Every structure is written in C-alpha cells, then in structure tokens.
Amino acid sequence: MRGFLIGFAAGSVFLVVELLGRIVAGVPTLPELVQDRLVLLMPGPIFSFVLDHLLYLGKPLLFVGLLVGQLILAGVGGVVVDRWPRPFVVGGIFWLFTGLFVLPVAGQGVFAGDFGVALATLLAYLGYALVLAFYRHESVLDASDSSPTKCASLVETSTGRRLLVGSALSLLASAVLGKMVIGVVPSLPGSGEQTGGLANIGPQWPTPITPVNDFYVVSKNLVDPQVNLSTWRLTVGGMVDQTLVLTYDDVRAMPRQETTRTLECISNDVGGNLMSTGRWTGVRLADVLQKAGVLSSATKLYFSSADGYSETMPLATAMDPNTLLVYLLDGEQLPDKHGFPLRVLNTGTYGMKNPKWLTGIQVAKSAPIGYWEGQGWSSQAIVQTMSRIDFPADGSIVRLSGVLVGGVAFAGARGIKQVELSTDGGSTWLPTTLQPSLGLQTWTFWSVRWQPPRPGRYPLVARATDGTGQVQTDRRAAPFPNGATGYHRISLQVIT
Numbered sequence: 001m002r003g004f005l006i007g008f009a010a011g012s013v014f015l016v017v018e019l020l021g022r023i024v025a026g027v028p029t030l031p032e033l034v035q036d037r038l039v040l041l042m043p044g045p046i047f048s049f050v051l052d053h054l055l056y057l058g059k060p061l062l063f064v065g066l067l068v069g070q071l072i073l074a075g076v077g078g079v080v081v082d083r084w085p086r087p088f089v090v091g092g093i094f095w096l097f098t099g100l101f102v103l104p105v106a107g108q109g110v111f112a113g114d115f116g117v118a119l120a121t122l123l124a125y126l127g128y129a130l131v132l133a134f135y136r137h138e139s140v141l142d143a144s145d146s147s148p149t150k151c152a153s154l155v156e157t158s159t160g161r162r163l164l165v166g167s168a169l170s171l172l173a174s175a176v177l178g179k180m181v182i183g184v185v186p187s188l189p190g191s192g193e194q195t196g197g198l199a200n201i202g203p204q205w206p207t208p209i210t211p212v213n214d215f216y217v218v219s220k221n222l223v224d225p226q227v228n229l230s231t232w233r234l235t236v237g238g239m240v241d242q243t244l245v246l247t248y249d250d251v252r253a254m255p256r257q258e259t260t261r262t263l264e265c266i267s268n269d270v271g272g273n274l275m276s277t278g279r280w281t282g283v284r285l286a287d288v289l290q291k292a293g294v295l296s297s298a299t300k301l302y303f304s305s306a307d308g309y310s311e312t313m314p315l316a317t318a319m320d321p322n323t324l325l326v327y328l329l330d331g332e333q334l335p336d337k338h339g340f341p342l343r344v345l346n347t348g349t350y351g352m353k354n355p356k357w358l359t360g361i362q363v364a365k366s367a368p369i370g371y372w373e374g375q376g377w378s379s380q381a382i383v384q385t386m387s388r389i390d391f392p393a394d395g396s397i398v399r400l401s402g403v404l405v406g407g408v409a410f411a412g413a414r415g416i417k418q419v420e421l422s423t424d425g426g427s428t429w430l431p432t433t434l435q436p437s438l439g440l441q442t443w444t445f446w447s448v449r450w451q452p453p454r455p456g457r458y459p460l461v462a463r464a465t466d467g468t469g470q471v472q473t474d475r476r477a478a479p480f481p482n483g484a485t486g487y488h489r490i491s492l493q494v495i496t
C-alpha cells in the first residue's frame with residue numbers, strides 16, 4: 001500500500017509535467033496519442049452510442065480516464081520500487097517501454113516519431129523517478145528514527161504527510177492543467193429548464209440557423225487541430241494536369257458561393273439532435289478542380305485533413321456545383337472546431353462526408369476508404385429521411401382545448417415534400433403545415449394544431465415524405481452503419 005501511494009504521488013508529478021508540455025509546447029499527451037487507436041478498437045455501435053449519449057462528456061471522460069489509468073500504473077511502479085529500490089531504473093524501463101512498445105502498438109511509431117514526445121516523456125518519467133527516489137530515501141530515514149513505532153501508519157510519519165500534501169497539490173495542478181487541455185466542456189445542446197435532454201428540444205422549433213455556439217460538434221479527436229494560416233496549404237494532386245498548392249488567400253480570391261445547409265451526423269439517433277444548420281460561404285470544389293485540370297480517366301477524390309482524417313468522394317459529386325469548400329460559417333471565419341480554415345460541404349450526405357481541416361485533395365481512379373468507412377460505417381452515407389417531434393415535449397400534459405404539435409424534418413438533398421402526424425400510434429395520419437425552408441438542403445419545420453377528441457394518453461408519431469415522393473420508412477434501425485431509420489414517437493397526456 002505504501003509503495004502504491006508513493007507511486008501514485010510520483011505519478012501525479014508525471015501528469016503535471018506531461019500536461020505542462022501539452023500547454024507550453026503543444027506536445028501531445030500519452031492519452032491523446034493512444035486514444036485514436038482506442039476509438040478505432042471500439043466497435044462502431046458502441047462509439048455511436050457514446051456519441052449519442054455522452055457526446056459532450058464522452059471525450060473529456062475518456063481523457064480523464066486515461067490520465068487516471070496512468071496514475072494507477074504509476075502506483076504499481078511504486079510497489080515495484082518498494083520491493084526493488086531502483087527508482088531510476090524502473091522509471092527508465094517505463095520510459096523505454098512507453099516509447100518502444102506502447103506508442104508503436106498504438107500506431108504512433110517509436111516515441112510517436114516525434115522529438116517533443118520523446119523529450120516530454122523523458123522529463124515526465126524523470127520527475128516520476130525523482131519523486132520515487134525522494135520518498136524511498138525519506139521513508140528509509142523515517143523507518144530508522146521511528147523504530148519504536150515501526151508499525152506507525154504512513155500518514156503519521158512526516159514523509160506520509162508530505163506525501164499527502166504533495167500529491168494533493170499535484171493532483172490539483174493536474175486537474176487545472178487537464179481542464180485547460182480539454183478546454184471548456186460545452187454544455188448539452190438544447191439543454192436548460194424548458195428542454196431537459198439531448199432528444200428533447202421542445203417547446204419550440206430550434207433556431208432556423210443554429211447559433212454558431214450551439215452548432216453540434218463531432219470529431220474523432222480528443223484535441224482538435226489548430227491550423228496556422230501562415231503554413232497551411234491546400235494541395236490538389238494525383239490525376240491532374242498540374243499539382244496545385246493553394247494558400248488561404250488563393251482560396252479566398254476565387255469566386256464566392258454561399259448556401260444555407262443542414263448537417264446531420266450519421267450517429268444521430270431517431271429523435272436526436274446531432275444536426276444543425278448554417279450559412280456557409282466558400283468556393284465550388286469544381287472550380288478548384290478545374291484549376292488543376294482533372295484527367296479524364298479519374299473517377300474519385302481522396303481528401304486528407306490536418307487531424308489524419310480521410311474521406312472519399314465520387315468525381316461526379318465533386319463536379320456538382322453545390323459541392324463546396326467553405327471558409328465562413330454564418331459570415332464569420334470558420335471556427336476551429338468546425339474545421340478552420342477550410343472544410344468540405346458535401347451535398348446530400350451525412351456529416352462524416354464533410355471533412356474539416358482540409359489539407360489535401362488527391363484525384364484518383366481508386367483510393368483507400370475513408371476514416372469512418374474503415375470502421376464499418378456506410379461509404380455513401382446518404383442522409384436517411386427523418387422527422388422529429390420537438391413540441392410538446394414527450395410526456396407533456398396538455399389540455400383538451402387543443403395543442404400545437406411541431407418539429408423538424410430533413411432528407412438531405414432530396415428535400416421534404418410533406419410531413420404527417422399520427423395521434424393513434426400510426427393508424428391514421430394528419431397532414432401538417434410546412435414552413436418555407438431556408439435552402440434546398442436544409443431542415444424543414446412542420447406543425448399542426450391538434451384537437452384531441454377526449455382526455456387520455458395518446459401516442460404521437462411523425463413521418464416525412466422526401467422530395468422524390470418516398471415516404472420515410474418505419475423500419476427501426478440503429479445509426480450504425482447507415483444512419484438511423486424509424487419514426488419518432490412521443491406520448492401526451494390529455495386532460496380536460
């Protein structure tokens with residue numbers, strides 16, 4: 001136990017050094033370096049569940065969990081040193097094991113192939129070993145001057161107290177630094193008194209154009225890239241007449257396009273709100289490709305991003321004048337978390353087909369599959385027709401005098417033709433009124449005033465018809481792998 005506590009205390013110093021390296025020099029921490037592989041090892045449905053239910057908690061939790069995991073391993077190191085008093089050898093073995101084994105297995109290469117990582121881990125393990133050595137030394141002294149009370153608990157010795165104070169302080173420091181690394185954890189979108197929960201937007205429609213700060217965020221990264229404009233370039237290569245290397249200014253100088261468009265994550269479950277709408281400004285992807293001159297035998301594009309994300313797109317989609325590379329969201333510079341400085345704005349597809357932090361476009365005949373496709377997600381990722389009841393909130397008690405029921409519907413590039421509401425669980429359907437939508441590929445708001453025939457409990461169900469006349473399927477499917485299908489249902493209690 002004593003060895004473990006000493007190791008734990010030394011481990012908290014390790015964390016401080018590691019997190020300081022992250023903040024001061026931008027050196028990625030060990031949890032960040034291994035998390036990518038952990039996410040990849042997570043089966044698609046589980047990751048989808050985490051996204052859906054723990055989106056704004058999941059990643060900070062994973063990060064904190066991995067930090068705590070390091071502390072526990074550090075404690076085990078302390079137990080070893082308690083038996084075998086060679087703190088620097090133990091620290092050194094840990095260091096080598098991390099760099100030569102853990103990081104390569106996590107797909108990062110020896111010491112993540114990075115001098116900063118090698119140095120930061122060396123310093124962190126050095127701090128760890130120093131603390132171990134210090135307490136080793138102290139507790140040997142303690143043991144000799146407190147010989148009459150040999151069985152005094154660790155906490156009663158001066159070493160023990162110092163150990164407690166020291167680890168409390170460094171844990172506190174780690175918490176503060178860790179929080180700085182994670183950034184401000186965004187609050188649940190749409191949460192608040194009148195809503196209460198991810199799937200529960202009521203009692204109103206969402207804002208037609210989502211305020212930028214409420215725009216849903218999904219990325220594979222624990223810590224997203226921060227791109228420096230002075231070094232950022234967009235490279236267009238592969239099967240082109242001439243490889244293009246564009247600066248941010250080059251992109252901004254090209255003819256501008258603006259569109260209002262809804263993005264929805266393929267992980268959005270029925271009734272969920274991993275979807276938002278923005279006013280996007282950028283350039284046509286076709287214009288960029290035309291500058292480079294695409295060879296006639298090319299058939300697809302392969303996108304790469306600053307975070308190692310990748311995606312593919314059929315050349316025909318790339319040539320669609322609605323397919324853009326965007327640099328503004330709602331008239332402002334694209335925020336970091338939405339892909340600054342440039343991202344793809346695809347048409348008719350789920351969010352995953354809209355790479356953020358774009359750095360490269362490779363024109364090709366064949367290409368490796370994209371990041372999420374590699375995890376078993378749909379490769380086309382065409383938006384499924386969805387509809388959602390936003391108000392009244394599920395479980396509401398309403399009056400017999402009548403109630404306004406409404407929500408949103410979305411079918412990507414197919415658009416929405418009609419939304420119907422059933423108040424008998426799906427046997428009969430009432431037409432609803434659609435609000436004019438802000439664009440051809442944005443969500444549509446629907447509502448209908450409903451007069452209940454008598455008091456009681458009513459199951460409400462919504463279904464949409466897309467622009468091609470296809471009625472939304474009632475077959476219930478989980479988000480993985482093709483996007484959720486099935487009807488959103490709520491229940492209302494009607495009183496007199």
Ligand SMILES: Nc1nc2c(c(=O)[nH]1)N[C@H]1C(S)=C(S)[C@@H](COP(=O)(O)O)O[C@H]1N2
Nearest residue numbers: 216217218219220265305309351352355356
């Ligand atoms: N580079 C990069 N682009 C990415 C991702 C990512 O992890 N890395 N995630 C994708 C997914 S799954 C979605 S749903 C959208 C989310 O875009 P948003 O965060 O701007 O809403 O970005 C997509 N583009």
Ligand SMILES: [Mo]
Nearest residue numbers: 265266351352
């Ligand atoms: Mo997504």
